Amino acid sequence: MSKEENLKLFTSKTFDQDFKSFEYTPFALYNGDTRLLLKSLKKKFKEPIFDLVITSPPYNIGKEYEDDLSEEEYIALHTDIITEALPMIKNTGSICWQVGFQVNKTGRSSSILPLDFLYHELFMKIAKKLEIPLKLKNRIIWRFGHGGMAKTRFSGRYEVVLWYTVSDDYTFNLQEIGEQQKYPGKRSSRTGEISGNFLGKNPEDVWDFKETIWDIPNVKSHHPEKTIHPCQFPIELIQRLTLGLTNKGDLVFDPYAGVHSAGCAAALLDRKYIGGELDNDYSTKGLKRVEEAIARKLLYREAKGVMDPRESEFSVMPDAWIRMSAKHLLKAYGSPEKVFKYLKQFPKDKKQ
Numbered sequence: 417m418s419k420e421e422n423l424k425l426f427t428s429k430t431f432d433q434d435f436k437s438f439e440y441t442p443f444a445l446y447n448g449d450t451r452l453l454l455k456s457l458k459k460k461f462k463e464p465i466f467d468l469v470i471t472s473p474p475y476n477i478g479k480e481y482e483d484d485l486s487e488e489e490y491i492a493l494h495t496d497i498i499t500e501a502l503p504m505i506k507n508t509g510s511i512c513w514q515v516g517f518q519v520n521k522t523g524r525s526s527s528i529l530p531l532d533f534l535y536h537e538l539f540m541k542i543a544k545k546l547e548i549p550l551k552l553k554n555r556i557i558w559r560f561g562h563g564g565m566a567k568t569r570f571s572g573r574y575e576v577v578l579w580y581t582v583s584d585d586y587t588f589n590l591q592e593i594g595e596q597q598k599y600p601g602k603r604s605s606r607t608g609e610i611s612g613n614f615l616g617k618n619p620e621d622v623w624d625f626k627e628t629i630w631d632i633p634n635v636k637s638h639h640p641e642k643t644i645h646p647c648q649f650p651i652e653l654i655q656r657l658t659l660g661l662t663n664k665g666d667l668v669f670d671p672y673a674g675v676h677s678a679g680c681a682a683a684l685l686d687r688k689y690i691g692g693e694l695d696n697d698y699s700t701k702g703l704k705r706v707e708e709a710i711a712r713k714l715l716y717r718e719a720k721g722v723m724d725p726r727e728s729e730f731s732v733m734p735d736a737w738i739r740m741s742a743k744h745l746l747k748a749y750g751s752p753e754k755v756f757k758y759l760k761q762f763p764k765d766k767k768q
């Protein structure tokens with residue numbers, strides 16, 4: 417398949433005319449208003465097509481890509497997009513909405529609005545109207561170590577991801593997103609057997625900067641993923657959600673795509689992708705990034721293991737796990753190279 421067929425940047429005009437299918441163009445980038453994109457998709461597909469809708473919407477806080485919208489206009493934009501997107505999510509699919517805070521005014525007269533308050537109400541209202549049994553599964557806290565220093569309140573160091581499903585048949589690949597065990601050598605006091613899961617412990621809803629393998633800083637000036645966009649979300653964060661909530665070949669949709677970080681994650685994980693972005697420069701940059709991700713040449717920050725500083729005998733990876741589980745690891749990680757990379761993060765068992 418030629419590059420043009422595999423990955424293409426459309427406008428509202430060319431999308432209507434030229435887009436054939438996601439089999440033909442698995443990476444379809446749309447430079448235009450996502451409201452129009454959703455209308456075109458609705459005309460082209462009669463059945464739900466999205467396996468995962470994942471985005472970080474504009475916060476309406478005066479960023480360079482934001483028009484200064486009134487509260488009503490802001491809600492109207494998102495109401496339109498959510499109302500069109502929700503019915504296009506498959507039964508097994510999910511929606512992940514990553515948001516922070518609106519900060520009104522500065523100094524002592526400032527106040528904050530956690531955007532998840534606003535969005536949750538909006539999602540439930542729209543779902544009720546559409547008769548979609550939307551369920552909030554997690555409100556994930558993404559904590560990061562850097563940011564502005566507030567002088568009149570505590571400095572903000574987290575944002576949230578609202579994860580919703582549209583039925584109880586949702587995809588959840590727990591084995592793909594296990595977190596590094598703090599004490600992989602821990603044994604059951606009853607049987608003496610190693611008691612943890614060699615594929616990692618079940619992931620928690622606080623994605624912590626310091627304590628787990630999911631060490632995810634935000635994309636600021638020295639981050640390798642930094643582009644012209646002022647508010648990218650880190651590829652690692654979307655990769656984790658994409659791995660956990662979709663399967664290979666599934667279709668990921670980002671309605672506010674920016675420089676198409678979600679498209680990069682989809683390409684790196686062999687998923688298909690469609691994303692809508694108004695701005696021409698971000699779209700062009702996004703095209704280049706997704707192209708690099710497809711060619712495995714994209715510069716991005718990969719998840720790295722965090723060693724347990726306590727160095728107890730339980731903190732080391734048991735050799736038995738490594739030997740006994742090789743077949744399972746291969747199945748879970750797909751290639752010996754990936755298994756080696758996974759295993760490299762564990763310290764050697766000192767007793768052997």
Ligand SMILES: C[S@@+](CC[C@H](N)C(=O)[O-])C[C@H]1O[C@@H](n2cnc3c(N)ncnc32)[C@H](O)[C@@H]1O
Pocket residue numbers: 448449450451471472473474475481645647648649650671672673674675676677678692693694695698
């Ligand atoms: C918070 S940014 C998303 C950044 C993105 N997650 C990334 O990693 O690059 C929100 C984006 O939504 C875009 N946007 C706002 N309204 C839009 C609309 N109606 N249709 C398409 N894109 C829109 C803005 O131009 C902005 O780039």
